[in-house]
Each structure stands twice: as C-alpha cells, then as structure tokens.
Amino acid sequence: MKNIPDIVIHRLPIYLRALDLMARAGQDITSSQELSDRLGISSAQIRKDLSHFGEFGKQGTGYDVEFLRQQLRRILHVDRVWDMALVGAGDLGRALAHYRGFKNRGFRIAAIFDVDPEKVGKELAGIHIEHVSTVPEALPKRGIRIGIIAVPTEAAQEVADLLVRGGVQAILNYAPIRLAVPEHVRVEYIDPVIALQSMTYYLGNEGGESKTAIQPNECSS
Amino acid sequence: MKNIPDIVIHRLPIYLRALDLMARAGQDITSSQELSDRLGISSAQIRKDLSHFGEFGKQGTGYDVEFLRQQLRRILHVDRVWDMALVGAGDLGRALAHYRGFKNRGFRIAAIFDVDPEKVGKELAGIHIEHVSTVPEALPKRGIRIGIIAVPTEAAQEVADLLVRGGVQAILNYAPIRLAVPEHVRVEYIDPVIALQSMTYYLGNEGGESKTAIQPNECSS
DNA sequence: TAGATTGTTAATCGATTAACAATC
DNA sequence: TAGATTGTTAATCGATTAACAATC
Numbered sequence: 001m002k003n004i005p006d007i008v009i010h011r012l013p014i015y016l017r018a019l020d021l022m023a024r025a026g027q028d029i030t031s032s033q034e035l036s037d038r039l040g041i042s043s044a045q046i047r048k049d050l051s052h053f054g055e056f057g058k059q060g061t062g063y064d065v066e067f068l069r070q071q072l073r074r075i076l077h078v079d080r081v082w083d084m085a086l087v088g089a090g091d092l093g094r095a096l097a098h099y100r101g102f103k104n105r106g107f108r109i110a111a112i113f114d115v116d117p118e119k120v121g122k123e124l125a126g127i128h129i130e131h132v133s134t135v136p137e138a139l140p141k142r143g144i145r146i147g148i149i150a151v152p153t154e155a156a157q158e159v160a161d162l163l164v165r166g167g168v169q170a171i172l173n174y175a176p177i178r179l180a181v182p183e184h185v186r187v188e189y190i191d192p193v194i195a196l197q198s199m200t201y202y203l204g205n206e207g208g209e210s211k212t213a214i215q216p217n218e219c220s221s
Numbered sequence: 222m223k224n225i226p227d228i229v230i231h232r233l234p235i236y237l238r239a240l241d242l243m244a245r246a247g248q249d250i251t252s253s254q255e256l257s258d259r260l261g262i263s264s265a266q267i268r269k270d271l272s273h274f275g276e277f278g279k280q281g282t283g284y285d286v287e288f289l290r291q292q293l294r295r296i297l298h299v300d301r302v303w304d305m306a307l308v309g310a311g312d313l314g315r316a317l318a319h320y321r322g323f324k325n326r327g328f329r330i331a332a333i334f335d336v337d338p339e340k341v342g343k344e345l346a347g348i349h350i351e352h353v354s355t356v357p358e359a360l361p362k363r364g365i366r367i368g369i370i371a372v373p374t375e376a377a378q379e380v381a382d383l384l385v386r387g388g389v390q391a392i393l394n395y396a397p398i399r400l401a402v403p404e405h406v407r408v409e410y411i412d413p414v415i416a417l418q419s420m421t422y423y424l425g426n427e428g429g430e431s432k433t434a435i436q437p438n439e440c441s442s
Numbered sequence: 443t444a445g446a447t448t449g450t451t452a453a454t455c456g457a458t459t460a461a462c463a464a465t466c
Numbered sequence: 467t468a469g470a471t472t473g474t475t476a477a478t479c480g481a482t483t484a485a486c487a488a489t490c
Contacts, residue, residue, distance in 0.1 A: 005457075013418035017397060031471065039399060043471095044459055051473055059472040060466040077421040084417075091316040096413075098312045101374075101397055105414045106421065145424060146417065153322075170420035172413060176238060176322055178260060186423055188416035192317075192393060193326045195409035196305075196367065197234035199391040200298040200327065202407055203366065226481075252447065264447095265483055272449055280448040281490040 008049050012076055014039060015046065019069040020105070031062035078106030085139055085168070087159050088150030089114040089129050092174055096150060097125035110144060115155070132162065139166030149173045160187075229270050233297055235260060236267065240290040241326070252283035299327030306360055306389070308380050309371035310335040310350050313395055317371060318346035331365060336376070353383065360387030370394045381408075 018038055022030055032043035039046075050056055050068075053075055057063045073079040084102075086093055086109045097109055112124055113132040120131045130138065139147075147163035149156055149171060156175035163171060164181055173179055176191045239259055243251055253264035260267075271277055271289075274296055278284045294300040305323075307314055307330045318330055333345055334353040341352045351359065360368075368384035370377055370392060377396035384392055385402055394400055397412045 007457075009422050010415075010419045012422070013415040016418065017412075017415065018399075021398070033471080042459070044461090045457090047471090047473065048458080055473065057472050058466060059464065060470045062471065075422065076418045077424060078418055082417075082421060091319045095312040095316040099413075101412075101414055105418070107414065107417055146420070148413075169424055170417070172416055172420075177242070178239075186420045188420055190411055190413060190416060191238075191322075192320075192369075192411060193322055193328065194231075194234040194238065195393055195411060196303075196328055196391070197237065197297045197299055197326070198231045199367070199393075199407045199409055200303060201230050201233070201296065203298060203303075203390055228481075254447080263483070265485090266481090268447090268449060269482080276449065278448050279490055280488065281446045283447065 004052050008052060011041065011045075011049055012072055014041070015049075016069065016072040016076065016078075019065055019072065022065045023069055027065050029062050030065050030068075032057075034062075073106070076106075080106065082107050082146055083110035083142065083144045084108065084146040084148055084172075085111045085113065085135065085144045085163070085166070086148045086150060087113045087132060087135065087163070088148075088174075089116070089119050089124050090150065090152075093150040094124060096148060097127065107146075109148070111138060111142065113138075115151075132159065135159075135162040136165040139163070139168060144168070146170045146172070149175055149179075151175060153177050225273050229273060232262065232266075232270055233293055235262070236270075237290065237293040237297065237299075240286055240293065243286045244290055248286050250283050251286050251289075253278075255283075294327070297327075301327065303328050303367055304331035304363065304365045305329065305367040305369055305393075306332045306334065306356065306365045306384070306387070307369045307371060308334045308353060308356065308384070309369075309395075310337070310340050310345050311371065311373075314371040315345060317369060318348065328367075330369070332359060332363065334359075336372075353380065356380075356383040357386040360384070360389060365389070367391045367393070370396055370400075372396060374398050 015035065018035060032046045035046050036043040054071070056068050056071055070079070084107055086096055089112055093112065097112060102108055109127065112127045112129045113135055114120060114129050115132045119129050122129050145168055147168040149159050151159050153175045156173065156177050157179060160171060160173070160179045160181055164185055169185055171179065171181065171185060171187045172190065173187055174190050176193065179187050181187060236256065239256060253267045256267050257264040275292070277289050277292055291300070305328055307317055310333055314333065318333060323329055330348065333348045333350045334356055335341060335350050336353045340350050343350050366389055368389040370380050372380050374396045377394065377398050378400060381392060381400045381402055385406055390406055392400065392402065392406060392408045393411065394408055395411050397414065400408050402408060
C-alpha cells in the first residue's frame with residue numbers, strides 16, 4: 001500500500017458516496033459495471049483503483065456493498081468522527097454550521113471562531129463562538145486537526161497561519177485565494193466561481209450560440 | 222482552437238484568479254515563472270496551456286497582466302455577466318445569495334426559487350423568492366442559462382429536471398449526489414465532504430501519528 | 443549587446459483502457 | 467455446468483516536463 005496516486009485517492013470518496021446511497025437503499029451487492037454506470041467512471045478504472053488496496057470483490061458476483069463501504073471508510077479514515085474547527089461565522093459559516101451532511105460521513109464541527117466581538121460569546125448551531133485569536137491554543141487542547149476557512153479573502157491567509165500554529169494538518173478553504181502553508185499541511189479549495197468559469201468556457205456567447213455572424217467571405221475568393 | 226483538453230480549461234480560471242489579484246495590486250507585468258511560484262503549477266505547463274489559445278507573452282519580458290487577464294476573460298466568456306438561477310433558499314442558498322465573490326468574476330444571481338410557501342413571496346438579498354415549479358417557464362423568459370442547486374439531496378434530481386426543462390446548460394450542484402442530465406448540460410459538483418475525505422486519507426489515525434506501535438520484533442531475528 | 447523569457451518540440455512520465463485468465 | 471465478474475497485465479493514450487531556438 002505504498003504511494004497510491006493522488007488522483008486515485010480523490011476518487012475513493014466518490015465511490016464511498018455511491019455505496020452509502022446503495023446501503024441506505026438496502027442494496028446488498030453491486031459490481032464495477034453498476035458503479036461505472038452510476039458514476040461515469042469506467043469499470044476497469046474502478047477495479048484498478050480498488051485493487052491498490054486489496055481484493056474486495058468476488059468473481060462472478062461483484063462486491064458486497066456493506067463490506068466495500070466499510071473498507072473504504074477504513075482506508076479513508078472516516079470510520080471515526082473528525083472534529084473540525086470552523087473559522088468565520090458569517091453567512092457561509094452559518095450554512096456550514098447547520099449543514100447536516102457532515103454527520104454520517106465522518107465529520108463534525110466542534111468549535112467555531114470569529115473575529116467580530118459582536119459574535120464572540122454567542123451561539124451558532126448550539127456551539128459557543130470563540131475569538132479567532134484563541135485558535136492556536138484551543139485546537140491542540142481539543143485534539144482538532146482539521147480547519148475550515150470561511151472568512152473574507154483578505155483574512156484567509158492570516159487565519160490559515162493561526163490554524164497551522166494550532167497544529168491542523170488539513171484545511172478546507174472557501175476563500176478564493178491560494179494559501180501558503182507548510183508542506184505537511186494539506187489544503188483543499190472550494191471556489192464556486194472557478195467551477196462556474198470552467199463551464200462558461202463551453203457555453204459560448206449570447207443566447208443560443210450566434211457565433212457564426214459576420215465572417216469575411218472566404219468562399220468566393 | 223479545436224478541442225482543448227478539459228483539464229486545461231479547468232486551470233484557466235485559476236490563472237485568471239491570480240491575474241485578478243495582481244491587477245488589483247497594481248502589478249503590470251508577470252511571467253510564467255512567477256505564476257508558477259504562486260500557483261504551484263510548472264511554468265512549462267502554464268506556457269503550454271496558454272499557447273493553446275494564442276501568443277500572449279513577449280520573450281524576455283513575460284506577460285502584460287491586464288492584457289492576459291482580458292484574454293482569459295474572453296476565452297472563458299466571463300467578459301460579460303451571467304445571470305444565474307438559485308434554487309433553494311435555506312442556509313446555503315442564503316449564503317450564496319449574499320456572496321460578494323460573484324460580482325466581479327462574471328456572475329450574478331438573478332432569480333431565487335424555493336418550494337416552501339413560507340419563503341415564496343419573501344425577499345432574499347433583495348431578490349423576490351418564487352416557487353420552484355415556475356422554473357421551467359421563468360428561465361427562458363429571462364435568458365437564464367445557469368442554475369445553482371442548493372436543496373436537500375432528496376430534491377436535487379427533481380430540481381435538476383426542472384432546470385433542464387427551463388433550458389439551462391450549466392448546473393452548479395451542491396447536493397452530494399450525481400445528477401442525471403442530458404449530455405448537452407454541464408454539471409460541476411461542490412461537496413465539502415468529498416474534499417475532506419480525500420485529506421483524511423493522508424492524516425492517518427489518532428492523535429499525532431502513533432501508527433508505529435506494537436510491531437512484532439523483526440530486528441532481533 | 444547580454445539577459446531574460448516566451449512558444450514549441452520531443453522525450454518522459456503516468457493514467458486509462460482493453461482484454462483475458464482465474465474463479466466464484 | 468454455464469454465465470458472470472473480478473483482479474491484473476500489457477497496450478494505448480494523453481498529459482507533463484525538459485530543453486532550446488527564437489526574440490524581445
């Protein structure tokens with residue numbers, strides 16, 4: 001189990017999500033072909049990806065949904081619950097604090113920080129809001145190793161520095177900026193505009209593709 | 222300009238974001254090397270990516286920040302403002318409606334829909350909330366070609382169907398589920414848990430990496 | 443000019459796919 | 467058994483990188 005390509009690691013949560021759904025629907029068995037159909041990833045690739053970690057299927061039958069699900073949870077280390085620190089109690093922080101989707105997938109927001117004295121001391125989703133300056137001391141004390149940045153762009157790097165001082169090893173960054181962090185710290189970025197812009201490339205201009213317009217005539221040369 | 226690899230398209234918004242920042246900081250000139258340092262993408266790759274679309278730099282000098290920025294905006298079709306329909310006026314929808322980051326990057330939420338009669342008719346971020354059932358007729362009327370799904374998982378596919386009937390060609394989906402859509406419709410997914418799970422893989426278990434533990438002694442064999 | 447950096451080529455590297463023996 | 471599907475190999479495909487002539 002040495003040095004699995006990062007791109008493979010990034011597909012595992014996709015597989016897990018599909019298996020969660022199947023398990024919840026009461027499905028017992030699946031196959032690389034069925035997963036392929038549901039996910040748009042080739043069945044050969046799914047089998048190859050999984051084969052990095054062991055032999056989880058049975059020839060002629062496929063995969064036991066619950067078994068494979070547990071294996072992936074183990075591999076991804078989400079067969080436990082990770083406490084996370086949320087920094088930023090604005091609209092986005094509020095949405096994340098209330099998000100139901102963490103619960104059964106291995107995560108929980110365990111602490112919330114903000115810089116606004118108006119907010120500090122209040123509660124959000126049942127959690128006491130603390131001042132952001134206390135991040136470096138608070139996190140190690142509580143064994144928190146993951147941070148979420150949901151603050152304005154200008155404050156993001158500063159917050160990242162505080163999280164790093166607090167010993168986090170993984171950061172989920174919602175600010176549209178690349179963070180400078182020590183190389184033992186992982187960062188994943190969520191920027192809706194980046195996603196949108198990669199789609200508008202394909203959309204072309206104006207209503208319904210009127211790009212052919214005024215072309216200098218090359219046909220009658 | 223035929224058939225640029227999708228992975229190249231997905232990097233262009235990253236370049237643009239960096240150029241936006243440089244432009245705002247008053248920087249006039251940059252180079253593939255500087256971009257490389259800032260983005261963690263090799264300078265050769267940046268030059269190669271850009272070369273798919275034209276020659277934007279000058280040997281010995283580098284790139285004019287503002288010029289390259291305008292070129293990327295043109296290529297990505299964000300030298301205009303795209304109206305978007307937001308479906309779901311819960312916590313996430315609220316955060317998106319208030320998000321300042323769309324404004325100068327080519328996007329605007331122009332309509333908001335929800336299924337809750339309590340919310341319909343009210344305003345959110347200055348926009349009238351309409352009933353989700355009116356999506357198919359409302360969008361074409363207003364020239365909206367992009368939809369954002371911010372509803373509970375169970376409703377996501379149904380909402381996607383309404384958006385498709387409304388003629389959208391791009392969907393940004395926040396629900397943790399893969400959508401079935403016609404192939405002319407593009408979908409990008411935002412699921413924070415997927416991002417988190419791909420980081421916990423690398424975190425290992427428990428506090429501070431105590432994995433070496435109880436190893437059968439191989440040294441004194 | 444001398445120094446710097448582009449755009450591009452060819453070589454390298456890595457990921458995906460097709461195919462099939464193994465086997466349930 | 468016959469049919470199905472895995473795990474894996476080898477071939478293919480595509481993306482990244484190194485290097486450099488062109489040139490500002």
